[in-house]
Amino acid sequence: MEGIDKKFPGVQALSKCRFDLRAGEVHALVGENGAGKSTLMKILTGVYSKDNGKIFYKGKEVNILSPKMAQELGISMIHQEFNLIPHLTVAQNIFIGREIRKGIGFILDEKEINKRTEEILKNMNLNVDPCTKVMNLTVAKQQMVEIAKALSYNSEVLIMDEPTGALTESEIEELFRIINQLRQKGVGIVYITHRMEEIKKIADRVTVLRDGQYIGTADVKDISIDQIIKMMVGREIYETSQISTSDNDEREIVLEVKNLKRGNVIKDVSFKLRKGEILGIAGLMGAGRTEVARAIFGADPLDSGEIYVKGKRVHIKSPKDAISHGIGYLSEDRKRYGLVLDMDVELNIVLASLERFKGLLGWVKRDKTKSESQMRVDELKIKTPSLQQKVKFLSGGNQQKVVIAKWLTQDSDILIFDEPTRGIDVGAKNEIYKLLNELTRRGKSIIMISSELPEILRMSHRIIVMCEGRVTGELSAAEATEERIMYYATKRE
Amino acid sequence: MKSIFASNATQKVLAFGSLIVLFIFFSIASPNFFQFNNIISIMLSTAIIGILAVGVTFVIISGGIDLSIGTVMTFSSVIAGVFVTFWKMPIWLGVLGGLIAGTLCGFISGVVIAKLKIPAFIATLGMMMITKGLSLVISDTKPIYFTEAPGFSDISMGSFLNSIIGGLEVPNAVVIFFVVSIIASLILNKTILGRYNFAIGSNEEATRLSGINVDAWKIVIHAMCGLFCGIAGILMASRLNSAQPALGQGYELEAIAAVVIGGTSLSGGEGSILGTVIGSLLMSVLTNGLRILSVKQEWQMVVIGIVVIMAVFADIARRRKQ
Numbered sequence: 001m002e003g004i005d006k007k008f009p010g011v012q013a014l015s016k017c018r019f020d021l022r023a024g025e026v027h028a029l030v031g032e033n034g035a036g037k038s039t040l041m042k043i044l045t046g047v048y049s050k051d052n053g054k055i056f057y058k059g060k061e062v063n064i065l066s067p068k069m070a071q072e073l074g075i076s077m078i079h080q081e082f083n084l085i086p087h088l089t090v091a092q093n094i095f096i097g098r099e100i101r102k103g104i105g106f107i108l109d110e111k112e113i114n115k116r117t118e119e120i121l122k123n124m125n126l127n128v129d130p131c132t133k134v135m136n137l138t139v140a141k142q143q144m145v146e147i148a149k150a151l152s153y154n155s156e157v158l159i160m161d162e163p164t165g166a167l168t169e170s171e172i173e174e175l176f177r178i179i180n181q182l183r184q185k186g187v188g189i190v191y192i193t194h195r196m197e198e199i200k201k202i203a204d205r206v207t208v209l210r211d212g213q214y215i216g217t218a219d220v221k222d223i224s225i226d227q228i229i230k231m232m233v234g235r236e237i238y239e240t241s242q243i244s245t246s247d248n249d250e251r252e253i254v255l256e257v258k259n260l261k262r263g264n265v266i267k268d269v270s271f272k273l274r275k276g277e278i279l280g281i282a283g284l285m286g287a288g289r290t291e292v293a294r295a296i297f298g299a300d301p302l303d304s305g306e307i308y309v310k311g312k313r314v315h316i317k318s319p320k321d322a323i324s325h326g327i328g329y330l331s332e333d334r335k336r337y338g339l340v341l342d343m344d345v346e347l348n349i350v351l352a353s354l355e356r357f358k359g360l361l362g363w364v365k366r367d368k369t370k371s372e373s374q375m376r377v378d379e380l381k382i383k384t385p386s387l388q389q390k391v392k393f394l395s396g397g398n399q400q401k402v403v404i405a406k407w408l409t410q411d412s413d414i415l416i417f418d419e420p421t422r423g424i425d426v427g428a429k430n431e432i433y434k435l436l437n438e439l440t441r442r443g444k445s446i447i448m449i450s451s452e453l454p455e456i457l458r459m460s461h462r463i464i465v466m467c468e469g470r471v472t473g474e475l476s477a478a479e480a481t482e483e484r485i486m487y488y489a490t491k492r493e
Numbered sequence: 494m495k496s497i498f499a500s501n502a503t504q505k506v507l508a509f510g511s512l513i514v515l516f517i518f519f520s521i522a523s524p525n526f527f528q529f530n531n532i533i534s535i536m537l538s539t540a541i542i543g544i545l546a547v548g549v550t551f552v553i554i555s556g557g558i559d560l561s562i563g564t565v566m567t568f569s570s571v572i573a574g575v576f577v578t579f580w581k582m583p584i585w586l587g588v589l590g591g592l593i594a595g596t597l598c599g600f601i602s603g604v605v606i607a608k609l610k611i612p613a614f615i616a617t618l619g620m621m622m623i624t625k626g627l628s629l630v631i632s633d634t635k636p637i638y639f640t641e642a643p644g645f646s647d648i649s650m651g652s653f654l655n656s657i658i659g660g661l662e663v664p665n666a667v668v669i670f671f672v673v674s675i676i677a678s679l680i681l682n683k684t685i686l687g688r689y690n691f692a693i694g695s696n697e698e699a700t701r702l703s704g705i706n707v708d709a710w711k712i713v714i715h716a717m718c719g720l721f722c723g724i725a726g727i728l729m730a731s732r733l734n735s736a737q738p739a740l741g742q743g744y745e746l747e748a749i750a751a752v753v754i755g756g757t758s759l760s761g762g763e764g765s766i767l768g769t770v771i772g773s774l775l776m777s778v779l780t781n782g783l784r785i786l787s788v789k790q791e792w793q794m795v796v797i798g799i800v801v802i803m804a805v806f807a808d809i810a811r812r813r814k815q
Contacts, residue, residue: 047702066704067701067702067703067704068704068705068706069704070704071704079702083696083698083699083702083703084696084699085691085692085695085696085699085700085762086695086696086762087691087692087694087695087762087763088688088691088692088695092688092692096688096692096700096703096705097703097704097705099685099688101685106684106685106686107683107684108683108684108685108687108688
């Protein structure tokens with residue numbers, strides 16, 4: 001790909017970008033959020049059209065106009081957002097668009113696709129029934145099905161956009177095994193990721209993009225992670241060190257939950273949160289961490305259990321109750337639960353606290369909402385052309401900041417962050433970490449749910465580990481290690 | 494098979510159960526209910542709404558809606574009237590004309606929705622008004638009678654079953670309804686069209702990214718719905734032996750209600766023809782039974798309204814439990 005330009009309304013997404021891929025290599029594509037990685041690859045797969053530039057495939061110039069055309073050429077992409085159809089079965093999903101037919105030509109042959117799917121899945125060591133509906137699978141299994149789908153095209157170019165985001169360690173190993181297999185078969189793989197350690201593990205070469213521009217390409221063996229990060233952000237970054245809190249027992253307990261129970265997802269959860277503390281909740285997928293957060297926030301009903309805020313027993317029946325007790329919840333799925341994507345930055349920031357800006361007869365005081373949200377934008381360094389920019393056009397990191405701004409405006413003292421840096425690149429991650437530390441300095445208390453162990457270890461003052469709906473262990477920052485957390489995270493009853 | 498049962502089977506069983514219960518109730522409540530003639534009359538009134546409902550089931554599963562089905566049906570019958578009565582053409586040409594008119598209306602709706610990106614609700618609301626207006630213009634607001642084409646009323650009201658098996662006097666309209674439903678069910682479950690129909694309703698963007706021409710399939714789905722309206726229109730005209738240009742509005746909502754009672758999700762991605770057939774029967778049985786019990790027509794409407802809301806609530810409650 002050479003000299004690729006792409007403009008979106010208000011943003012030059014790509015300018016003079018280039019990228020090349022050899023057969024049988026894993027080529028990592030990295031860059032901060034909004035650097036244009038996904039956009040570049042979506043142009044290659046015909047999802048977006050390019051404004052300028054040329055694409056050569058096997059030496060010949062091609063013009064890729066649609067996803068279907070890309071697939072026919074042998075270029076497949078596993079998208080970051082799930083691209084499966086929930087109501088169809090695994091087999092139907094894998095074969096969508098090229099259903100095997102029998103008879104007069106438009107009757108579907110269900111048996112045949114189930115049989116072939118079974119072979120594909122067996123090849124991947126994936127234990128899934130081809131007839132299960134995708135909506136009934138776990139996120140991790142869905143991800144693997146998505147990969148199976150791309151593999152089934154026998155593609156010569158396979159693009160993976162953050163494929164490990166939802167996978168557990170063992171599933172990542174499995175994925176890497178498959179990637180290695182493909183590499184040996186001569187498949188070229190583009191690997192978009194935010195996880196630096198994965199580049200070292202799996203990639204042959206790495207290309208860095210920044211602000212829609214090509215920065216450079218290097219062999220992975222010749223370059224250090226620090227150098228890559230430097231190329232990405234254009235400056236050296238230092239990870240914020242946590243405040244050491246050897247003696248936090250004296251601080252006020254702002255939130256305590258006792259014996260929370262809900263169906264078979266939350267079996268027995270108790271813990272305390274102190275003022276100015278970051279409490280990390282670690283665990284594997286399906287451990288019930290998000291469910292606990294949602295229950296505390298009143299989004300799902302509890303069967304039993306007690307919640308105390310600042311020593312007082314409270315009854316939280318809805319998010320409204322939780323908010324009035326100063327609890328804020330930042331969902332792992334920002335786009336679905338955290339933001340109103342089609343509304344502008346200003347409205348999103350003041351949305352939860354509009355009551356405060358209400359005048360006579362519910363008239364919204366625009367001057368006040370404007371100055372308040374402008375203050376938050378400056379404070380959190382939200383990169384946006386204006387307050388009137390629709391949130392959907394911001395990058396992941398900036399969207400996350402808008403959510404944080406929303407809860408700050410609401411004056412929440414207890415903030416529950418569910419995967420605060422999912423889908424956010426290294427540079428922006430660091431800013432989010434700084435922000436977390438800054439918040440605790442101001443006396444806010446934070447519960448941070450995260451699947452990334454380095455993040456949990458780096459940021460938490462205290463860590464509780466969950467497994468299958470129970471708290472299986474509690475570790476102080478000093479005693480926590482990856483091994484210990486994994487021990488508790490797999491400690492089943 | 495398991496996955497089929499896990500999905501919307503509960504709603505279907507519920508609807509079917511209610512149908513049986515209503516049947517038994519009305520049979521006990523009135524001796525006139527469980528009579529061959531009355532059953533046939535129920536079937537006959539189901540046929541037209543039922544075919545509309547089957548057509549719009551495809552659209553609803555794809556995540557869309559079609560409000561024009563009632564008036565497109567009328568438009569088709571008027572076109573058939575124009576061919577047969579005004580232009581003195583043979584009956585088969587009239588039928589063909591009606592079917593083509595319906596399909597064309599659906600096709601245009603589909604293009605407006607898929608290509609011009611007009612929301613389905615608005616696009617088909619427009620089509621509803623257009624076809625209603627055109628029907629009145631073409632017919633000069635007067636019914637078109639088929640008195641000069643004696644065979645025309647046999648399409649609906651004749652009984653070829655009777656000529657094959659003596660004594661089984663089931664009107665053709667009822668037979669056509671069941672045949673059409675079976676074909677529709679096969680299309681939905683066994684063909685590529687049906688598969689994409691579900692896929693688009695379940696996750697349109699993912700379907701597009703799978704290399705499927707979503708716009709084209711949406712147009713096909715709407716055109717097919719139009720064809721079903723055309724069939725309903727012919728049956729309607731034949732049954733009344735006339736094309737009534739003022740009729741038709743309101744049918745769309747009854748048909749959509751039948752679809753929903755049958756367990757098809759208005760948000761798309763799930764549903765079945767069998768459910769829709771049961772839903773249509775349920776509504777006819779209810780209307781017919783209430784009439785036989787001499788409940789006033791005004792109150793019949795109230796009851797049906799409540800039933801629709803209850804059916805949707807049952808569906809939502811079931812989903813929440815999952």
